[in-house]
Amino acid sequence: MSLRWRTLTALAWRDTRTTRRRLVLSMSSIAIGVAALVAVDSYSADVVRSIHVQARGLLGADLSVTAHHPLPAPALAMLDTLRTRGAKETRVTTFSSMALVSGGKGTRLVQVRAMGAGAPYYGVIETSPTDKWKELQSAPNAIVDSALLIALDAKIGDTLSLGYARFSIIATLRNVPGDVGIAAALGPRVYIPDRYLAETKLLGFGSRADYESLVKLPATIDADVFAKSHRELFDSLQLRAKSVADTERSLTRSIEQLGRFLGLVGLIALLLGGTGVASALRAYMAEKIDTIAVLRCLGASAAQVVWMFIIEAAGLGFAGALMGVVLGVAAQLVLPHVLGTFIPVDVVPQLELIPALSGLALGTWVGILFALGPVLGVRNVAPLQVLRRDDSASAARSAWRDPLRIVAALVLVASVVAVCIARADSAIVGLWMSAGITAAIGATWFAAMLCARAARRLAQLPWRFVVRHGIANLDRPGNQTRPVVLALGFGAFLLGTLALVQGNLLRQIASTADASAANLAFFDVQTDQAAPLDSMFSARSLPSLSRTPIVPMRIAGYTSRKPKPPERRATDSARATGGEESRGGDRARPSWAVRREYRSSYRDSVASSEKIIAGKWWSTPGPDADGVFEISVEQSLAEELGVIVGDTITWDVQGVRIRSRITSLREVQWARFEPNFFVVFQPAALREAPQSFVLLTRVNDDGARATLQRDAVLRFPNVSTIDLSLIENAVGKILARVSLAVRFMALFSVVTGILVLVSAVAASRRQRVRESVLLKTLGATRAQIVRMLFTEYALLGAIGSVAGILLAVGGGWAAVHFIFKAPFTVSPLALTVVAALTMLLTIVTGLFAARDVFAETPMAALREV
Amino acid sequence: MLRDVSFTIADGDFVAIVGPSGSGKTTLLGLLAGLDTPSAGSVLIDDVNLATLSEDARARLRGEKVGFVFQSFQLIPTLTALENVRVPLDLRGDDSAGSRASELLARVGLADRTHHYPVRLSGGEQQRVAIARAFVNSPRVLFADEPTGNLDHDTGVRIVELLEQLNRDAKTTVIIVTHDLELAARAHRMIRLSDGAVVEDRVRGA
Structure with a gap:
């Protein structure tokens, strides 16, 4: 090589001299993608680090054991043993209840946490005024979310009633380790000392509560080891044990998943930026044909010319990536404000080296990769080009069969796949991701190609x-x-x-806007309370929209005739020949579906929110000759249990065995605010079982709704009410936060899109100015030239938005159908708005970037632009 | 750039403006055609003072009364020969554009090349398309900037003959800027520029 690297680099640098401003543009399209990746990766590293530091505070103990029922005797015995070995133990009971304040107005459903002395062992619950946590245990005190005080128009010092007990509010919560900010939206938290829990008389029959034991272990016992070695005991007692390490693992996993999802959006932005670089370089190389020919005449080899431009591309990529890293580190500081409410720890941002460096490397690599195609094309430029001026586009055109360019394309594809796999959970997911990205890019690319073809035809028309x-x-x-x-x-x-x-999800939850739908629900209504509550409704001429019985039960055993995958068949047939019903015993650990507590109901007819998809609704009013009742099972549960129509399930209903046969499967729209159940019995089976009720009514007036809740709670302190419009609000708020986060990330792609648009317009600017000037010379007015540009950009915008919207309908359907499992409808209004915005943006950007066209006088035509 | 340049060109004349590189030829042509405005003085075409017109009005005037031929042809690469010739009439919204353009292409000898794109045409053919385009609007005056500059000698001669023929037949005033003295010698009148001033202005045979 006669020209050395230093010379090549210097040449490359000088070569960019006149075009640096334009190159900065295409460079920045890489920068945005890199920024997105660096921001997401750095933030997720920040969170993981913070989780590691704060994990014990999040759990509040070394080990936590939770049950949906009071801890059974063997568990208490185990905890006693631990205590003799030096451990400390305390209890936390969590449940929902109605709260009201003396002198305040209205009631609110709250999450009550009855804290044992000493809880939590780790982490500090901050209060306002400060340090009030210590005083919680000294008297019937309560520390509450400030949202509750606002909702009930109460203040510190007021008396809070929970069931039959009264507590004095001594402080509000400022920070609870491990609680995500939006939790309070669903129900404000109320902390009380657990020794006053019994006085509330709230934990009656059918009430749902979590009973948790917090354990602080001596240094000699490892929580993780202990939890693992006692897994069988915990499982058999239907307890859930969590060590600090478990907490850290599961939190880290979900954060990394969130990071991967958001990173995917960043990756798309980066690849989009890459295509921007490729198109900018193609236009740039076309202009450089003369320079290249001169260099070749002066003795440069094709390889040297290619290397010179690769050095330029690498420099371009590096500069863009560096810009991206700086931007990304800055955006990392913004992310906590966008995502903060979902993150259970206090995140301390710091410069994360690995995400920054990998962003730098990836950006540079993407710059080089996408530049390779156009750069390799110039190997064909002959020195003769200096003498004989050909059409520049055809001079740089390279054969499809050029082996080097095919290799370059393969390296590009391989790199995308490799990056996807590296960022995904598994190779399979990575392959799907790269396939999805390729399909989306391919589809838009194809649409663009079709349009260019169609344009050729259309332009022939009069x-x-x-x-x-x-x-x-x-x-x-x-x-x-x-x-x-x-x-x-x-x-x-x-x-x-x-x-x-977003539209589809919001429509799902917006059912209370419907004037006939219920907006107030009463829970835990005991058998003797249902009738008086109903008459409270009718006294106020309110409709009693439904009275749904709820019977808690567990699975005692079931048979499954559903064909299983071969590896399980051996145990299945053993079970079948034994003729014994199993309790999911064919698996190493019984699944959650088998162990969980079911809150089932009974009714005569199918509800409007469900649909029979297999079998038939009740054929007889009573049990068959063997005393077996008919039941209908929700389809996903049937799948989880591995049962089909005709299988039998034996239930343990408060100690009474009830045998049932599945006669139908249902599809349920869970998103609707209606009492829905996994398992519905024919009425004869459960009419006499111990049960509670859910009553629904509708109160249009906000004030009347509050009074009704208050009166009902005063009369029946164990009854909980939920104002469904509040829930709808809360869910709407959560959805808004989620979509804000996703939109924040999508913003990176959109900004990249705009940059690619601007740099693409800038790349063809010279040609365009030349031609507009020529047209002016031939008598075109400015208005005519504006109309030409307008037509062009309006068409580009229309094609782009139509292609994008078709893809969006596919993408939206896939997301709603597969992820949220909800029915999908297309909202023409939203799509029209998106299309209009896209077109407007294109036209404005196009005309703005082409503004030089108007500034040039036609004189330039003579001066040879 | 230019100073004390003052002359009148008669209707139907064939004028060559010559001078060395940097003498102000192109600047003068730009001013005459209303592509640029003079800092002082005025240019009148058909008794209309260009300085009093807006840029768009000057463009419209060019569309109606002025034709252009450039050294580098300046055809629009995305349009066929016929479409290129039509452009000035299209811009005016003239319905006869198609037939008029075919007729002119036939007159410059390219009747069989109407649907070819510029890249498929030789330099001489491209310049003939450009001349057809320049005459399509029956201009009062045609400006040609080094029309033979990019062509070999024989082709150049044929292009000049074509310009002369159209000058005769259509009575169009032709103003050529060139530094090719052989070409300039064929003109009826020659204006020589040097350093931005007219140093010679003679009519052939006078």
């Missing part, structure tokens, strides 16, 4: 000249149709998908 010319521009040599449509299509795709998913 339109008005300016329109015809605008259309023809889409297919001009060196056109930027593909990168622009790709950028626009992707932006519209992301925004459209978000809008559709």
Whole structure:
């Protein structure tokens, strides 16, 4: 090599001299993608580090044992043994209840946490005024969320009633380790000392509560080892044990999943930026043909010329990536404000080296990879080009069969797959991810190509000249149709998908807006309370919309005739020949579906929120000759249990065995605010069983709704009410936060899309100025030139948004159908808004970037632009 | 750039403006065609003072009364020969654009090349398309900037003959800027520029 590296680098640097401003543009399209990745990765590293530091505080103990029922005797014995070995132990009982304040107005459903002395062992619950936590245990005190005080118009010092007991509010909560901010939206928290719990008389029959034991272990006992070695005991007692390490593992896993999901959006932005670089470089190389020919004449080899431009591309990529890292580190500081309410720890941001360095490397690599295609194309430029000026586009055109360019394309694809796999849970997910990205990019690319083709045809039709010319521009040599449509299509795709998913989810929960639907629910209504409560409704001329019985029960055993995968068959047949019903005993650990407590109901008819998908609703009013009752099972549960129509399940209902046969499977719309059940019995089976009721009514007036709740709670302190409009609000708020986070990340892709659009327009600017000037010389007015550009960009915008919206309908359907398992409807309004925005953006950007066209006087035509 | 340049060109004349590189030829042509505005002085075409017109009005005037031929042809690469010729009429919304353009292409000898794109045409053919385009709007005056500059000698001669023929037949005033003295010698009148001033202005045979 006669030219050394230093010389090549210097040449490369000087070569960019006149075009640096434009190169900065295409560089920044890489920067945004890198910024997104660095921000997400750094933030997720911040969170994981913070979780590690704060894990014990999150659990509040070394070991936590939880049950949905009071801890059984063997568990208490185990805890006693631990205590003799030096451990400390205390209890926390969590349940929902209605709270009201003397003198305040209204009632609120709250989450009560009755804390044993000493709890929590780790982590500090901060209060306002400060240090009031210590005083909680000294008297019947309560520390509550400030949201509750606002909702009930109460203040510190007021008396709070929970059931039959009264507590004095001594402080509000400022920070509870491990609680995510939005938890309070569903029900404000109330902390009370657990020795006054019994006085409330709230934990009656059918009430749901979590009973937790917090254990502080001596240094000699490892919580993780202890939890693992006692797993069987915990399982058999239906207890859930969690060590600090478990907490850390599960939190870290979910944070990493969140990071991966958000990182995917960043990755898309980066690849989009890469295509921007490729198109910018293609236009740039076309302009450099003369320079290349001169260099070749002066004795540079094809390889040296290629290396010179690769050095330029690497420099470009590096500078863009560096810019991205700086931006990303800055965005990392913004992310906590967007995601903060979902994160259970206090996050201390710091400069995370690994995400920063990998972002730098990835950005540079993407810059080089996408530049390779256009750069390798110039190997064909002959020195003769200096003498004989050919059409520059054809001089740089390289054969599809060019083996080097095919290799470059393969390396590009392999790199994308490798990055996807590295960022995904598993190779399979990574492959799917890369397939999805490729399919989306491929679809938009294909749409753009079709449009360029169609433009060639359309331009032949007898339109008005300016329109015809605008259309023809889409297919001009060196056109930027593909990168622009790709950028626009992707932006519209992301925004459209978000809008559709959000719209579909919001519509699901917006049922209380319907005037006939219930908006107030009463829970835990005991048998003798249902009738008086009903008459309270009728006294106020309110409708009693439904009275649904709830019977708690467990599975005692079941048979399954459903064919299983071969590896399980051996144990299945053993079970079948034994003729014994199993309790899910064919698995090493009985599944959650088998162990859980069921809150089932009975009724005569199918509810409006469900649909029979297999079998038939009750055929007889009573049990069959063997005393077996009919039941209907929700389809996903049936799948989880591995049962089909005809299988039998034996239930343990408060110690009484009830045998049942599955006669139908149902599909249930869970998202609707209606009492829905996994298992519904025919009425004869459960009518006499111990049960509680859920009553629904509708009160249109906010004030009347509050009074009714208050009166009901005063009369029946154990009854809980839920104002469904509050729930709807809370869910709406959560959804808004989630979509804010996703939209924040999508913003990176959209900004990249705009940058690609701007740099693509800038890349063809010279050609465009030359031509507009020529047209002016031939008599075109400014208005005519604006109309041509307008036609061109309006068409580009239309193509991009149509391609993007079609993809969005597919993406939205996939997300709603597969992830949220809800029915999908297309909202034309949202899509129209997205399409209009996309088109507007394109036209404005296009005309703005082409503003030089108007500034140039036609004189330039003579001066040879 | 230019100073004390003052002359009148008669209707139907064939004028060559010559001078060495940097003498102000192109600047002068730009001013004459209303592509640029003079800092002092005025240019009148058909008794209309260009300085009083807006840029768009000057463009419209060019569309109606002025034709252009450039050294580097300046055809629009995305349009066929016929479409290129039509452009000035299309811009005016003239319905006869198609037939008029075919007729002119036939007159410059390219009747069989109407649907070819510029890249498929030789330099001489491209310049003939450009001349057809320049005449399509029946201009009062045609400006040609080094029309033979990018062509070999024989092709150049044929292009000039074409310009002369159209000048005769259509009575269009032709103003050529060139530094090719052989070409300039064929003109009826020659204006020589040097350092931004007219140093010679003679009519052939006078």
